[in-house]
Every structure is written in structure tokens, then in C-alpha cells.
Amino acid sequence: MLLYNLIFLIILILFLFLLRILLFKTGLIYTVNKLWRITQDWCHVYQFLTIPELQNETFHHNPLYTKISLYLHSLSSIEDSDFTNLVNGKNENDIVLTLNPNQIIQDNFLGATVFWFNDSKLRTFVLKIRKVDKRRILRPYLHYILTVSDEIEEQGKRDLRLFMIDDGDRNQRWRSVPFTHPSTFETMAIETDLKNKIKSDLTSFLKAKQHYHRLGRVWKRSFLLYGPSGTGKSSFVAAMANFLKYDVYDTDLFRIQTDSNLKSLLLQTKPKSIIVIEDLDQFLHENEKTATKTSLSCSGLLNFMDGILSCEERVMVFTMRTKENIDPNFLRPGRVDIHINFPLCDFSTFKTMANNYLGVKEHKLFVKVKEIFEKGTSLSHAEISELMIVNRNSPSRAIKSIISVLEMDGDGRRRSGLIGRQGENDEYDDGDEGLRKLYRVISLKNSRGGSSSANNSGPLR
Incomplete structure (x- = not known):
């Protein structure tokens, strides 16, 4: 009897083991289904439609690719895909499912079943649809995808991206990372009137597509932000991106090899994006001083600014430290719509920063x-914010530290009366190293034996 029970147990274990193999993904059922799909493909039951990210001949960005990506990542059936990626959403507690490269996702529309394939190497989506269903559902299906993706964008569910030039790609393409900069117009220490004017202008731009086209103009807006380093230009760009819900393209002119590369990079940008050209004055000065001109020409840059290539639904932002000695052709109306000056910090701005950083609206040291400040002495926003962050637990200590920096005298240090506002003729040297040493001295002096650290919410770059 014991022998029979043992034999029965062994048979049961073998049966369960074979059943597991049969039902497992790499087992018989999976293999049979895969062979069946291959047979159908071989018999031309299905037709395959590709949606590339970039158009082959012009390398122009294909907006349909972005729309389909938004749609596919909104499908509940992505959970049934063989492999999916789990990533954080906009908030740290949000978990988002994303389609793994080279995986198949199923969708249903008007009684027909279609399949999507994400080819990561070619950067394309492939739609697999039965030939008998194509004529009946293809156009309505694509219109449905566009409608859903537009709703996702309007609801602000699309995650913003920061694009940078990929040095590892010989064709110079963009690579992206999540854009998580927290800057908003509400956190910016700028005049309320200026803030409201910019927000009103951007809101008007979002609704002005038909107006621009009626005038025969490209639907774009351009800004020039100029002023000393550390005055908030990059944070202002981030605030614009968060306000518009636009992606950001950080365009480093020194890393672009030729006019052709610049055109290609611009064509690859997407609508609803901010294209940032930082330190334009430095590039122009270097181009003039260099005996051997760079391959990227001024005429190519002017064409870029004019929007001769496709720049629909884009905002261009150029930053400079000074407008002096810049060819007026680069700054004329039509190329640059709005000029915004970012001066060094004054007392009014200081009070706004004290309220934002220290929670103090009034103080006896004000x-x-x-x-x-009335003597003409000042610091940049970045310098003052750093001192406030380091001493954020004691508003009095923070304000005393700022006063000490403003009044400090000695070799290699700023002197009251000589720190005044940086004019248009000032040199490009920021003296950042001296300030870093000064911050370390003040931090050690005020920490009373302890050490304090803080994350510096610096500019985009």
C-alpha cells in the first residue's frame, strides 16, 4: 500500500511539473501561439504599419509618434503585456506602467483586435492590423487615438521632458530625462507687474494659433533674458515650462558642429516645447574672436531664430549676460519679441526672497x-539665496550673514561701494570661487560646531 501511495505521489508531482511547463510563458502554449502568429504573418493575414519618431529624409519629428506613445501608455491592457516597466510618475508616490521595448500590446476598437509593437532600435511604433479590418477601422482608430492623446495633454497628465544634445550620436540627436524643476512664477522673486504681464502674454500665445496663421506668421514666441549670472534666468525658463506644460530643449551652440546639424536638431524638436539658447553673447563673441570660424555660421543661427524651419507651437528663449556689442540684427523685432532684464538683487527683491526662503515679511535688520542697497551695493539672487538656505533655521543669522557679505572688506572680498550693480560694460568674470570660500567661512562660523548642508536648487544647467 505504501508503495502505491509513493508511486501516485511521484506521478502527481510529474503531472504538476509538466503542467507548469505547459502553462509557463516559455512553454508549449506560448510556443504554439507564437508559431500561430508567425504562420498568420507568413500567410499575409496581417498588415504592418510603421510610425517612425523621425521622418526618414528630413529627420523632421513625427507628431503622430508622440500622440501614439501617450495613447499606448494610457491603455489598461499594458498590464497584460509580457514585460512592462514600473517607474515613478510626477509625484514620488505615483507608480506608472510603461511599455518595455520590443514588446507587444493589444488593443480593441469597433470589434477588431490590433497589436502594437515598440521597436526601440529603429525608434518606431509598428501597428499590426488584420487586412480585413484595415479599411473599416484604420482611419476612425487613428482619429480616436488623436482625440484621447489630446485629452491627456489638456488634463496635464503628460510628463515634461528635458532634452539635451547626445554627444554619443554622430548624427547629433536629442536624449531626454524627466523635467522635474520645481520653479514656478509664484516662487520667482520678480516684480508682480512683470510676472503678470509674462503670464498674460504666454496665455494669449497658447490661444493665438489662428491669429498667427491669418497674419502669415509662424506660431512661435521668442524671449531674450539678459543680466548677470545668478539672477534667475534659468529658473525663469523652468517657470515658463511649468506654466505652459512645455518640454525644454537645452541647445548648447558650442556642441553643434555645422549649420546642417543645427537644422536637423531643430527639425527633431516637438511642438509644445521651449528651445533654450544659453549664453548667446558668449558664442557670438567667441565666433568673432576666433581666427578660424566655427562651422556653425551666424547666418545659420539667424535662420534658426527666424523660424524658417518648422517652429510651430514653440517658444524660443535666448539668454545673455549683456546686450552690449551685439549685432542689432540678432535682436531686432521678429527675431526677439520680448526683452527681459534680470538685474542684481535690490531691496524689494530681497524682501520677496526673505519671505519665500525664511518666511519673514518684516525684520528689525531690514x-x-x-x-x-541704497548705497548701490548688491548681490545676485543666487548668492543671497545660498546664504538664506545655509542659515534657513535662523532668519536673523541669515540676514546678518548677508549684511556681513555686503559690508565685508579685504583682499579677494567684495567691498561696500564697489559691489554695485553690474553694468553693461562689466567683465564676464563672476568671482564664483571667492564666493564659495566665503560661504564656507560663514557656514562654519554660524554652525556653532555643527555642520549644515542644503541642496542648492540651481539653474537648469
Whole structure:
């Protein structure tokens, strides 16, 4: 009897083992289904339609690719895909499912079943649809995808991206990372009137597509942000991106090899994006000083600014430290719509920053700070914010530190009366190293034996 029970147990174990193999993904059922799909493909039951990210001949970005990507990642059937990626969403507690490269996802529309394949190497989506269903559902299906993706964008569910030039790609393409910069117009220490004017202008731009086209103009807007380093130009760009819900393209002119590369990069940008050209004045000065001109010409840059290539639904932002000695052709109306000056910090801006960083609207030391500012002495927003962050637990200590920096005298240090506002003729040297040493001295002095650290929410770059 015991022998029979043992034999029965062994047979049961073997049966369960074979059943597991049969039902497992790499087992018989999976293999049979795969062979069946291959047979159908071989018999031309299905037709395959490709949607590339870039159009082959012009390398122009294909907007349909972005729409389909938004749609596919919204499908509940992505959970049934063989492999999916789990990533964080906009908030740290949000978990988002994304389609794994080279995997198949199924969708149903008007009683027909279609399949999507994500070819990561070719950067394309492939739609697999039965020939008998194609004529009946293809156009309505694509219109449905566009409608759903537009709704996702309007609801603000699309994650913003920061694009940078990929040095590892010889054709110079973009690579992207999530754009998570927290800057908003509400957190910016700028005049309320200016802030409201910019928000109103951007809101009007979003609704002005038909108006621009009626005038025969490209639907784009361009800004020039100029002023000393550390005055908030990059944070302002981030605030614009978060306000518009636009992606950001960080365009480093020194890394672009030729006019052709610049055109190709511009064609690859997507609608609903901000194209940022930082330190334009430095590039122009270097181009003039260099005996051997760079391959990227000024005429190519002017064409870029004019929007001769496709720039629909885009905002262009150029940053400079100074507008002096810049060819007026680069700054004329039509190429640059709005000029915004970012000066060094004044007392009004200081009070706004004290409220944002320290939670202080009034303080007995404000009188002393105001006196120093009225003498023409000042610091950049970044310098003041750093001192406030380091001493954020003690508003009095933070304000005293700022007063000390403004009044400090000695070799290699700023002197009251000599720190004044940077004019248009000032040199490009920021003295950042001296400030870093000064911050370390103040931090050690005020920490009372402890050490304090803080994350610096710096500019985009």
C-alpha cells in the first residue's frame, strides 16, 4: 500500500511539473501561439504599419509618434503585456506602467483586435492590423487615438521632458530625462507687474494659433533674458515650462558642429516645447574672436531664430549676460519679441526672497539691509539665496550673514561701494570661487560646531 501511495505521489508531482511547463510563458502554449502568429504573418493575414519618431529624409519629428506613445501608455491592457516597466510618475508616490521595448500590446476598437509593437532600435511604433479590418477601422482608430492623446495633454497628465544634445550620436540627436524643476512664477522673486504681464502674454500665445496663421506668421514666441549670472534666468525658463506644460530643449551652440546639424536638431524638436539658447553673447563673441570660424555660421543661427524651419507651437528663449556689442540684427523685432532684464538683487527683491526662503515679511535688520542697497551695493539672487538656505533655521543669522557679505572688506572680498550693480560694460568674470570660500567661512562660523548642508536648487544647467 505504501508503495502505491509513493508511486501516485511521484506521478502527481510529474503531472504538476509538466503542467507548469505547459502553462509557463516559455512553454508549449506560448510556443504554439507564437508559431500561430508567425504562420498568420507568413500567410499575409496581417498588415504592418510603421510610425517612425523621425521622418526618414528630413529627420523632421513625427507628431503622430508622440500622440501614439501617450495613447499606448494610457491603455489598461499594458498590464497584460509580457514585460512592462514600473517607474515613478510626477509625484514620488505615483507608480506608472510603461511599455518595455520590443514588446507587444493589444488593443480593441469597433470589434477588431490590433497589436502594437515598440521597436526601440529603429525608434518606431509598428501597428499590426488584420487586412480585413484595415479599411473599416484604420482611419476612425487613428482619429480616436488623436482625440484621447489630446485629452491627456489638456488634463496635464503628460510628463515634461528635458532634452539635451547626445554627444554619443554622430548624427547629433536629442536624449531626454524627466523635467522635474520645481520653479514656478509664484516662487520667482520678480516684480508682480512683470510676472503678470509674462503670464498674460504666454496665455494669449497658447490661444493665438489662428491669429498667427491669418497674419502669415509662424506660431512661435521668442524671449531674450539678459543680466548677470545668478539672477534667475534659468529658473525663469523652468517657470515658463511649468506654466505652459512645455518640454525644454537645452541647445548648447558650442556642441553643434555645422549649420546642417543645427537644422536637423531643430527639425527633431516637438511642438509644445521651449528651445533654450544659453549664453548667446558668449558664442557670438567667441565666433568673432576666433581666427578660424566655427562651422556653425551666424547666418545659420539667424535662420534658426527666424523660424524658417518648422517652429510651430514653440517658444524660443535666448539668454545673455549683456546686450552690449551685439549685432542689432540678432535682436531686432521678429527675431526677439520680448526683452527681459534680470538685474542684481535690490531691496524689494530681497524682501520677496526673505519671505519665500525664511518666511519673514518684516525684520528689525531690514532697515540696515535697505541702507546698504541704497548705497548701490548688491548681490545676485543666487548668492543671497545660498546664504538664506545655509542659515534657513535662523532668519536673523541669515540676514546678518548677508549684511556681513555686503559690508565685508579685504583682499579677494567684495567691498561696500564697489559691489554695485553690474553694468553693461562689466567683465564676464563672476568671482564664483571667492564666493564659495566665503560661504564656507560663514557656514562654519554660524554652525556653532555643527555642520549644515542644503541642496542648492540651481539653474537648469
